[in-house]
Amino acid sequence: MIETQFMVDHMLIRLGKYLRIIGYDAAWDSQVRTHALIARANAENRVFLTCNTHITGQYPRPEKVFVLRETEPVKQFQIVVTEFRLDSQKKLFSKCIRCNVFLEKVSDREKIRAFVHPNVYARFKVFFTCPRCGTVFWKGTHVANTCRKLGITMMSAHGSECSVFEYPTPNS
Numbered sequence: 001m002i003e004t005q006f007m008v009d010h011m012l013i014r015l016g017k018y019l020r021i022i023g024y025d026a027a028w029d030s031q032v033r034t035h036a037l038i039a040r041a042n043a044e045n046r047v048f049l050t051c052n053t054h055i056t057g058q059y060p061r062p063e064k065v066f067v068l069r070e071t072e073p074v075k076q077f078q079i080v081v082t083e084f085r086l087d088s089q090k091k092l093f094s095k096c097i098r099c100n101v102f103l104e105k106v107s108d109r110e111k112i113r114a115f116v117h118p119n120v121y122a123r124f125k126v127f128f129t130c131p132r133c134g135t136v137f138w139k140g141t142h143v144a145n146t147c148r149k150l151g152i153t154m155m156s157a158h159g160s161e162c163s164v165f166e167y168p169t170p171n172s
């Protein structure tokens with residue numbers, strides 16, 4: 001089964017970032033106008049997400065469209081997750097939010113030493129990099145904070161709720 005991919009309009013970029021956080025393909029482009037976004041969504045078989053209830057009357061018709069009446073981004077996210085039955089666990093924090101591509105696990109952490117603060121390097125064992133922009137990621141406290149904010153329960157591999165993540169393993 002092909003996984004649902006999304007195009008978000010200019011008003012929904014926060015929602016798009018949240019979708020990337022759970023590992024889904026969400027595109028946006030603040031440099032182009034709405035009709036160009038719709039054309040790209042149609043060409044790439046993406047669901048066009050918008051708050052514009054008049055979307056089909058004003059623009060080329062999106063082949064797949066979902067209109068949100070909710071304006072609060074976290075609630076929008078929860079609505080989309082429910083509507084499209086997205087799996088918020090499977091690929092959580094596996095993508096670069098900026099580039100919409102999957103992260104790569106750093107095999108030799110020595111290589112990223114120069115790119116992170118010494119305290120972070122000392123505390124965290126596992127790092128990831130974005131193959132496109134080169135940003136280094138680690139699963140710090142922001143992971144738990146973001147999950148809490150989005151209403152995502154982090155599960156361990158055995159399906160039970162996980163209060164301590166696999167990483168990091170603090171040294172101190």
Ligand SMILES: [Zn+2]
Pocket residue numbers: 096097098099100130131132133134135
């Ligand atoms: Zn990136």
